[in-house]
Amino acid sequence: MNELVEFISNNLQLLYILILAIFIGVELIKNVPSVLHTPLMSGANALSGVVIVGALLVMLQAKPDDYLSLGLGFVAVVLGIINVVGGFVVTDRMLQMFKKKK
Amino acid sequence: MTITLSIIYLITTIAFVIGLKMLGHPETAKKGNLISGIGMGLAIVATIFLHDFEVPSINYILIGVALLIGTILGYLIAIKVAMTKMPELVSLFNGFGGGSALLIGLVEFGNFSTDATQTSTIIAAIIIGSITFTGSLVAWGKLNGSMKDIRLPKYNLINNLFILALIAFGAYIVMYDPTSLTLIYLLLAASLVYGVLFVIPIGGADMPVVISLLNSLTGIAAAITGILYGNMVMMVGGILVGSAGLILTFIMCKAMNRSLSNVIFGAFGGGDAATAAVGKAGGTIKKTTASDSAILLNYASKVVIVPGYGLAVAQAQHVIHELEELLTKKGVDVSYAIHPVAGRMPGHMNVLLAESNVSYDKLIEMDNINPQFPNTDVVLVVGANDVVNPAAHNDPSSPIYGMPILDVENAKHIIVNKRSMNAGYAGIENELFFNQKTSMLFGDAKSALTELVNELKNM
Numbered sequence: 001m002n003e004l005v006e007f008i009s010n011n012l013q014l015l016y017i018l019i020l021a022i023f024i025g026v027e028l029i030k031n032v033p034s035v036l037h038t039p040l041m042s043g044a045n046a047l048s049g050v051v052i053v054g055a056l057l058v059m060l061q062a063k064p065d066d067y068l069s070l071g072l073g074f075v076a077v078v079l080g081i082i083n084v085v086g087g088f089v090v091t092d093r094m095l096q097m098f099k100k101k102k
Numbered sequence: 103m104t105i106t107l108s109i110i111y112l113i114t115t116i117a118f119v120i121g122l123k124m125l126g127h128p129e130t131a132k133k134g135n136l137i138s139g140i141g142m143g144l145a146i147v148a149t150i151f152l153h154d155f156e157v158p159s160i161n162y163i164l165i166g167v168a169l170l171i172g173t174i175l176g177y178l179i180a181i182k183v184a185m186t187k188m189p190e191l192v193s194l195f196n197g198f199g200g201g202s203a204l205l206i207g208l209v210e211f212g213n214f215s216t217d218a219t220q221t222s223t224i225i226a227a228i229i230i231g232s233i234t235f236t237g238s239l240v241a242w243g244k245l246n247g248s249m250k251d252i253r254l255p256k257y258n259l260i261n262n263l264f265i266l267a268l269i270a271f272g273a274y275i276v277m278y279d280p281t282s283l284t285l286i287y288l289l290l291a292a293s294l295v296y297g298v299l300f301v302i303p304i305g306g307a308d309m310p311v312v313i314s315l316l317n318s319l320t321g322i323a324a325a326i327t328g329i330l331y332g333n334m335v336m337m338v339g340g341i342l343v344g345s346a347g348l349i350l351t352f353i354m355c356k357a358m359n360r361s362l363s364n365v366i367f368g369a370f371g372g373g374d375a376a377t378a379a380v381g382k383a384g385g386t387i388k389k390t391t392a393s394d395s396a397i398l399l400n401y402a403s404k405v406v407i408v409p410g411y412g413l414a415v416a417q418a419q420h421v422i423h424e425l426e427e428l429l430t431k432k433g434v435d436v437s438y439a440i441h442p443v444a445g446r447m448p449g450h451m452n453v454l455l456a457e458s459n460v461s462y463d464k465l466i467e468m469d470n471i472n473p474q475f476p477n478t479d480v481v482l483v484v485g486a487n488d489v490v491n492p493a494a495h496n497d498p499s500s501p502i503y504g505m506p507i508l509d510v511e512n513a514k515h516i517i518v519n520k521r522s523m524n525a526g527y528a529g530i531e532n533e534l535f536f537n538q539k540t541s542m543l544f545g546d547a548k549s550a551l552t553e554l555v556n557e558l559k560n561m
Contacts, residue, residue, distance in 0.1 A: 007219065014329065014337075021338045024119060025345030032126040034357065034442045034467070037350065038449040041310075042192045043125045043135050044346050045317050047118055048199045050142065050339035051324035054206045056149045057331055059165050062209075064158045069209045074168045076205035081172030082179070083199040084146075088139040089180035090191060091125075095132040097185070097456035 039094045046087025052080030107152040110144055111335040117141025118339050122346060145335050185457050186414040189447045190245035193238045193313045196320050200234030203227050203323035204290070210330060211286050221280045223330045225272040228286070229293045230323040234316050236297030241313050244301070253303040258367050261303075264296050300366075308365045310447040311354050315362075318347025357442035358505050387523070390541035392550065395482075395517050396557035402479035402515075404435045406471065408508055409455065411445050412485015412520065416547035419458040422484060425555050426460065432558075437464050439471040439481075439508050441489035468508055475512040483510060483518045485547050491532045500530060516540040519550050 008015065032040055055076035062069040117137050124134025150165060176195075183191050207227035243249035254260060271292065275285050304312050321343025328336025355362050399405055407426065413419060426436045438460065444451040452465055466474075475481070483490055493500040494507045510516055516539050523535070534540055543550055 017334070017338065018325075018341055021341035022345040025122075025342040026349045028119070028122045028126060028342075029346040029349045029353075032350075032353075033128070034353075035449045035452045035465075036126060036128060036131060037354065038188060038192075038447045038453055039131060039135075040125055041314055041317060041347070041350060041447065042188070043131075043138065044122070044321070044343045044350070045192050045196050045199070046135075047122070047138055047142070047339055048196070048317065048320040048324050048343040048347075049202075050118075050145070050336050050343075051199055051202045051206070051320070051327060053145055053149050053333060053336050054324070054327040054331060055202050056146065056165065057153075057333070058206055058209050059161055059168070060150070060153055060157050061155055061213075062161060064160050069212075070161070070164060072205045072209045074164055076202040076209075077165060077168035078172040078175075079198040079205070080202035081146075081169050082176035083195045083202065084142055084176070085173045086176035086180040086191075086195045086198075088135060088142070089177055090183070090188070090195070091135045092132065092139075093180065094185070094188065094453050095135060097453050 039091050042087060042091040042094060046084060046091055049080055049084035049087055052077065052084055055080045104152050104154055107148050108334075110148040110152070111333070114141040114145040114335045115338045117144075118335075118342055122342060184417075185454055186417070187246070188450065188453065189310060189313065189445075190242045192447075193242040193245065193309075193316070196313065196317050197235050197238030197242065199320040200231045200238060200316070200323060202231070203320065203327055204231030204235055204293075206327050207231060208286070208290065212283070218276055218280070220330060221276045222272070223326055225275060225286075225289065227323055227326045227330065228290055229268060229272060230319055230326065232290055232293035233297040233300060234319045234323060236294045237301040238297075238313070238316050238320075240298050240301040241309055241316065245309055249302075251303060251305055254299075257299070257303045261296075261299055264292075264299060268292055268296055304365065308358075308360075310443065311351055311358075311362070311365050313447075314347055314351040314354055315366075318344050318351060321345075321347055354443070360505070387535050388541045390517065390543050392543065392553035393557045395541070395543055396554055396561065398480055398515055398517065399429060399434070399482070399554070400432060400558060400561050402434055404474075404478045405429060405480045405482060406437055406439050406475065406478045406510075406513065408439045408441075408481060408483040408486050408490060408510060409444065409451055410484065410486025410489065411450075412487075413547050414445060414451070414454050414485070416485065418484065418547040418551050419454050419460075421548055421551040421555060423455070423458045423460050425551055425558070426464070428555060428558050437466050437471070439468065439510075440465050441468050441486070441508055442506075444486060444489055468506060472509050475509050478513040480515045480517060481510040481513040483516065484551070485519065487520070487532055488530070490534055491530070492534055493530065493532070502530065510534065511537055511539070514539065517543055519543045519545065519547055521546055 055073060058073035059077060062073055118141055121134045121138030124130040207224045211224050271289055279285055301312055321340045325337050325340025325344060328340055429436045440451055488502055490508050490510045492511055494502045494505045497503055511534060518535060518540055
């Protein structure tokens, strides 16, 4: 129990941010027409590629002789950037389909 | 972290929020996606150049090579893939994101493992990242047909115990052995296995919901790694995706009239209810030919087309547009009835039809088209099955009972184009096919519709 209280008091700012971000996410998506669900899912998926920032940090901080970190970081960067680039491009392609109309 | 970097992360975060907001409206969606994309690009470039650690040049070279390979691969896959393959592609990309998170966790375990909070963050990243990684890959395999549903006996019990054991194992590492690499690799392996077990029993029709859920989990994994680095853009971006994805998951469940726990634990099309439902519908079916169907359509005044995934698989979206134009020229009132979960993902059918230039206002959503069916002369069902199955209304034992459907049986005539009498994606019989008013036009959607178009042209 003490540890929990300590954790909360140490990370109060963090908790505020997390909770507010959760509400923003919910509010942004709540009333989206079903037509846009597929592009939206794909767009959100591209956003989750933000994990690439972490992968870059791994590689930036790895020592040049730490082959394990470098190797795993390398794969993490490749996977992350595929998620980002592929996600945005494919969402754009989907939305292009709607754009031509009207 | 330099102050410039922090400011750029702030800008990126704002871009994410605005982009996501704009993505929710048809007119602004494309711009919204672009804004988030630019924000992401900024964050990536800034992370590489605006930090304050000593970085050997070999690391920069490796980063450059990794970014180059990934960008080219991602771009090529995204450009090349057919619109019909969209759902599995989203799943694949999502799996990559999860894989990235788990690798980060794995590397940082060696570097950070002093503080209990940090160790738990790393372990959470590994568990969630691994589950989304293998889970998404299984979902991808199932959607592209290379993997079938597998249900072990008592899979619900096994899965629930498994996840509890995983969490307990993670907690054990944090508390008693926070430096053991062996245990971390064991945890990693177990989490990867759990991802497979989690997704593999879930029926094909529920895959969109699962992908959306996994997408949400990847967001959470990103947020957790963000907490580890105290990195705001990862944290807020990840949480946004996490909560948006979760809410989208619920919206999709609602469209199918099912609860999330039902999707995850109820394994659609499995269990006793489904066995009871299969084979219940019976009687004789009426076959028809392209020329008979053409006559029927030619003399109708109102036609509604119900497109399903079969249309997409056969790449018949262009032919159906030709048919629609031809009928419109002949003075027939033609519209499309779009079920919220037609295709493999909500809105998937709209994307496919938009691709073949079908005008947006001809696509009518379920709630608006249902009252029109009694005045409709001919309904042409192309490659759709479960979304027009009356069992959803009148067979409580059916696994799709309660799902809102398109009430095509109220129309005067129904023409169903199907490849064969096989059951639909949910694996259940459809009594609509045995209806007196229904005629079956067997054949691949593309060739059957082409024949239909040719017959109509000759009239």
